[in-house]
Amino acid sequence: MTEATGAGVPEELTVAVLGGTGPQGRGLARRFAAAGVRVVLGSRDAGRAGATAADLAAATGGDVTGDDNRGAARAGDVVVVAVPWDGHGELLAGLREELAGKVVVDCVNPLGFDKQGAFALPVEEGSAAQQAAALLPDSRVVAAFHHVSAVVLEDPEVAEVDTDIMVLGDDREATDLVQALASAVPGMRGVYAGRLRNAHQVEALTANLISVNRRYKAHAGLRVTDV
Amino acid sequence: MTEATGAGVPEELTVAVLGGTGPQGRGLARRFAAAGVRVVLGSRDAGRAGATAADLAAATGGDVTGDDNRGAARAGDVVVVAVPWDGHGELLAGLREELAGKVVVDCVNPLGFDKQGAFALPVEEGSAAQQAAALLPDSRVVAAFHHVSAVVLEDPEVAEVDTDIMVLGDDREATDLVQALASAVPGMRGVYAGRLRNAHQVEALTANLISVNRRYKAHAGLRVTDV
Numbered sequence: 001m002t003e004a005t006g007a008g009v010p011e012e013l014t015v016a017v018l019g020g021t022g023p024q025g026r027g028l029a030r031r032f033a034a035a036g037v038r039v040v041l042g043s044r045d046a047g048r049a050g051a052t053a054a055d056l057a058a059a060t061g062g063d064v065t066g067d068d069n070r071g072a073a074r075a076g077d078v079v080v081v082a083v084p085w086d087g088h089g090e091l092l093a094g095l096r097e098e099l100a101g102k103v104v105v106d107c108v109n110p111l112g113f114d115k116q117g118a119f120a121l122p123v124e125e126g127s128a129a130q131q132a133a134a135l136l137p138d139s140r141v142v143a144a145f146h147h148v149s150a151v152v153l154e155d156p157e158v159a160e161v162d163t164d165i166m167v168l169g170d171d172r173e174a175t176d177l178v179q180a181l182a183s184a185v186p187g188m189r190g191v192y193a194g195r196l197r198n199a200h201q202v203e204a205l206t207a208n209l210i211s212v213n214r215r216y217k218a219h220a221g222l223r224v225t226d227v
Numbered sequence: 228m229t230e231a232t233g234a235g236v237p238e239e240l241t242v243a244v245l246g247g248t249g250p251q252g253r254g255l256a257r258r259f260a261a262a263g264v265r266v267v268l269g270s271r272d273a274g275r276a277g278a279t280a281a282d283l284a285a286a287t288g289g290d291v292t293g294d295d296n297r298g299a300a301r302a303g304d305v306v307v308v309a310v311p312w313d314g315h316g317e318l319l320a321g322l323r324e325e326l327a328g329k330v331v332v333d334c335v336n337p338l339g340f341d342k343q344g345a346f347a348l349p350v351e352e353g354s355a356a357q358q359a360a361a362l363l364p365d366s367r368v369v370a371a372f373h374h375v376s377a378v379v380l381e382d383p384e385v386a387e388v389d390t391d392i393m394v395l396g397d398d399r400e401a402t403d404l405v406q407a408l409a410s411a412v413p414g415m416r417g418v419y420a421g422r423l424r425n426a427h428q429v430e431a432l433t434a435n436l437i438s439v440n441r442r443y444k445a446h447a448g449l450r451v452t453d454v
């Protein structure tokens with residue numbers, strides 16, 4: 001397995017996680033903080049973000065603080081969007097100014113659920129990441145972290161997160177940085193996996209991994225072979 | 228890594244490969260034959276199918292014969308559809324009777340290509356596999372073998388094909404059989420990955436693997452972790 005990352009994570013980098021009190025956001029924040037990356041959790045409720053941040057700082061020994069989503073967006077150099085699909089567009093449309101010039105990492109999976117499990121929802125712009133790019137023309141939008149299980153991320157017994165992270169985007173510097181961020185987490189590896197126009201299927205594939213999880217009682221991830 | 232397969236491949240099973248003289252079909256046929264599975268190659272041109280079959284039989288020591296697509300469809304218990312997307316619907320519509328009651332394995336990726344690489348084409352039925360299911364109401368349609376590189380399949384130096392095969396379908400017995408067929412090939416493993424309604428993103432993900440291959444000069448495959 002070769003190093004699929006670009007350079008490492010700059011020491012002074014601050015990563016904001018919007019939706020940082022939900023399982024996915026909280027789990028990613030935990031892993032970034034444990035890897036020595038400075039993290040600002042964002043949430044609709046700044047108090048709740050602060051409480052979760054304090055828990056994560058205590059659990060990881062890392063530098064984690066909390067704020068409302070706007071404050072977190074302002075504080076982050078890289079801003080991870082880990083909010084539910086419902087509300088995704090509205091939140092981002094209101095943060096265009098705060099997110100201008102920044103690397104915005106969309107990890108939202110537009111999925112529906114019924115008795116037969118999960119399925120991909122149609123998205124007018126093609127994908128959640130393309131919606132973000134349309135709403136944030138001054139930001140550098142990257143799609144990543146769709147497939148990693150929140151249960152695994154949040155499990156303190158899991159020392160290495162056994163999955164590759166598919167990183168998509170049209171800005172090479174931005175995708176390199178997000179690959180490095182992913183690869184900073186023990187076990188994880190950021191792998192470039194195409195342009196933003198090919199984000200839909202990466203988001204939608206989460207529905208398949210949910211099917212895998214049901215069938216095999218697993219928390220499935222993906223590894224890209226021959227890379 | 229647990230055994231994700233169902234039971235093994237029945238000894239008397241015949242696998243037909245439509246489009247068996249193209250790289251993907253020929254590569255899959257080679258691996259099935261080498262694994263001891265009886266194979267009938269189908270092609271528009273029966274003579275060409277026969278010649279390719281003779282080559283594969285000599286190369287693998289397996290039981291490989293050739294016929295036109297109709298004759299192969301008639302001969303197979305499991306019929307793998309490895310034709311180009313352009314012509315997929317027309318071919319299947321003409322084989323409804325021959326394919327009735329059979330397990331039809333669609334491995335077609337509806338992709339377009341331009342200067343920026345590959346991208347997913349829209350499919351009215353949702354996916355190539357769902358188009359097959361719509362055209363073949365009397366068959367048991369399974370989607371599988373989308374991501375495995377033809378170059379790897381055809382390379383006699385490659386002893387083990389390092390990839391999992393995502394197997395999708397709504398008929399448990401059929402998906403179990405196709406998982407077993409995939410797992411009969413050294414290195415490969417069939418993993419159940421959802422219902423046919425979630426086939427689009429699995430087909431479309433091939434565009435991302437093409438991006439991976441370009442960036443890393445690789446022949447990428449996928450492994451599902453924790454299964």
